[in-house]
Amino acid sequence: MSLPKLGFAKRLLTLYSLVFVIGIALTDWSLSRVVAEHELDALKDSLARQSSLVANLVAPVFDRIPELQEQVIRFTEGTNIRATIIDAHGKVLADSSETPENLREMDNHASRPEIAAALRKETGVSIRYSLTLKTKMLYIAVPIVMDGSVRGVVRSAMPVSRVDETFASARKTIFTVAVFAILVILVTGLLFTRRLTRRIRQITRGAERYASEDWSEKVLIDGRDEIKMLADTMNHMASILRHRIRDLESEKAKISAILSHMTDAVIAVNGTKEVVMANPMAEKLFGFSAAAAIGKSLIEATRHPHLETIVDEAFLKGQTIAGEIQLISPAKKILRISVVITGENVRDIKGIIVFNDITEIRRLENNRKEFVANVSHELRTPLTSLKGFIETLLDGASRDPSTSERFLKMMQEDATRLGRLVEDMLTLGEIEQGALPLKKEALDLDAEIRAVVERFGPQLETKKILVEDQLGTKPLTVAGDRDKVRQVFVNLIDNAAKYSPENSKILLRADPNQFGITVSVEDTGPGIPADVVERVFERFFRVDKARPRDLGGTGLGLAIVKHIMEAHGGKITCLSKPGIGTRFTAFFPF
CATH class of the missing domain: 3.30.565.10 (Histidine kinase-like ATPase, C-terminal domain)
Structure with a gap:
């Protein structure tokens, strides 16, 4: 099937653009995240240093609450930092954003994660949304240590909006670069893919010709790149393929001719006992169409369970198995079968079943047996009679003229009957052998x-x-x-x-x-x-x-x-x- 005009180019450009956009998006996500994390780390360090400075300043006046409030207000004046002093029990002692009257109504802060960390003599860090200020805040808490024990905590808080602003600025820069890069890629990629598409179309048309077994024209591609190598390789492959197809067709014709003219029926099955091939004699013998039987199970195609039993035995033993089956339909026949194992591949031919019609042979054998039995019987009766008459005559019956005459007449009849039997047998034998001339x-x-x-x-x-x-x-x-x-x-x-x-x-x-x-x-x-x-x-x-x-x-x-x-x-x-x-x-x- 031919590709639509510029179809490959559009797909290739779309793919390149998609890959580039994904790359830019990943770069945007990772770089912006790195910038934001770097900015946040810098903010944490700055806030931690300032909190430590406040802790040192308020330690001498820790027990004087009014002075504490003045210190934190003075420290945060002109900044967007909120400083809070909390005692060792979590009670708020001073806050740069609250009046002394409001401090008594503030909740106990001992359960706040940053406060809990500072009470353990660690620097507590927490980022969370402030319901009071309606914004995301960074909280840094450091302990106020006096005489080796934690007397309280200095907590500094600052909105992280500066980090978000830095993050947005970085993304804007990356987006601008990405848009410009995509435009450059689209222009240069379109020029490249047009040439590439033209050469691929040449290869496609050549492949279509080879697929339809048209070997008259080779695929000619300019250049020395991989596309040229692909075209040369395909031309070489087509040459080899042409000769192999010719050889296969010749072999197939030979096999088909042999199978079609065989007097024996042949069915080939794979490892799952599905019919792979059946010759015309098999079609005639089992009354099916080979085209319809292929792909069906052996028992479904032949409707003969005993046949499948013999095939199972051959597969199990991995050797040729012979046997006999009787067909009732479409015609009553006696078949001698041989199952030949050919290979182990489940999907290819594993077994070949050859059917030899021995119905006539069996009939002739039975006729011969019956003929011998009948001849023996037909000869035995008059011979026994003759023997009896002779023995009777020898025992003295010959001295009675009337008895002798009667026995001799019966012996004559038996001898005549024997003569007719022998004559008829000779005549029949000559006729059956074609040795009896007709005048x-x-x-x-x-x-x-x-x-x-x-x-x-x-x-x-x-x-x-x-x-x-x-x-x-x-x-x-x-x-x-x-x-x-x-x-x-x-x-x-x-x-x-x-x-x-x-x-x-x-x-x-x-x-x-x-x-x-x-x-x-x-x-x-x-x-x-x-x-x-x-x-x-x-x-x-x-x-x-x-x-x-x-x-x-x-x-x-x-x-x-x-x-x-x-x-x-x-x-x-x-x-x-x-x-x-x-x-x-x-x-x-x-």
Whole structure:
């Protein structure tokens, strides 16, 4: 911001004048006080000498009161001194300003400070306001000593107006000198400050340019004084600052680019656990704005108490601490965090928290564990059955032809089931690894679906299930692998036939549009609960764990269907209502 014209000069002159006035005032106060004290001391000495002289004069006639009165009147005649003679008990014996008749009415003076001091053989001094004379008075009291004892006191009093007059005269002289000096200072100071202000304005304009990162022009100042040195130093500082800002901007850009493109979320906190920095991944992960989060406490920004507990532990131990937390909002996630301690400065960055989303890793681990458990279970059941049949046959059942035939048929079914399970597992493994090639060709989707329905004819007829064909009469042509597409509908129609009750129906519908063909297979079976609909495409997932396995499924069919549809660029969805039925919808893009 630019200074107003002569603003600095006015302030400087005002400051100088103020300092000078204060100095003059202090000088006036101290010098006048010294002069007044010196004058007062001189007055005290003079009055003390005169009081001692009176004490010597009145000592011989101390017991003759009339002569005492004459002596004090004679002594003070022609002066403004008031002399009073007091005996050792404080009674006034003579006073130059009072008549003998008034002396009897005067108060006892023994309690007056100067009288009390004189009675102790000291010179008593007191300055106080006289109610009688309506002015401030100086009182000097000296003892009248006879035969080694104090017989009385001579007190002399004089107005201190002379001291005040001297004090006023000194102040007047000082004031006159001060006014003249201020005028000289104002004139010479104005000339000096104008030149100084002009040079300071040059420096100010240069500083404003440097502040706005305009390095095009240096500050040029004439002379060889401190202002010139300041300008040269500022030019040198600007040069260093320019290079440092350039380096900092480069480093900042690098760090910003790294943080912005990191797949991990990063939050930096200071020693009081306030957010100092957060990268875009942290914004996305916790659902906040970095600008709004900066300055807030960590728990206020992330709303996760367990995270703060881990950070507290890292701060307490002064070392890197790792842990895991679970997020519920804005999305359910499992995060592995590392708190790295960077420094001790409370206001700067003390800890950097790195968040690694391991939700998918945990899901895959759980899927792998569940897959191993399911495979073990699926293999164990037929193998146990086969083992039991074989042991029974070896124990003698083979000698009974009917029993042997029945056991062999059951063993054949278990072996067939094992074969399907192994085949489905191999197929699923190939698809998930992307090793399953697709032999795409133009397919009449309606014809392929009807061929699958015909294959299930005996099974459908046994349960008296009606297939309602709403595929239409026009060919539904898509590009796909014939065997894989048939496998999709084999699984869908097989499931519909298995879970539909007797005397029910299965609805087949096709809806072509500009993007592709949507085919739905709808049954009237028991349906699937809403909370597990999304899981039906998981490997070995069963809606009802207690449902008998003699329906023949391996638990991998829908998982294979999902991967085949994704390999064709399409998708498969499921919509179900318990007690009403289930509809699987497959979309094949053109």
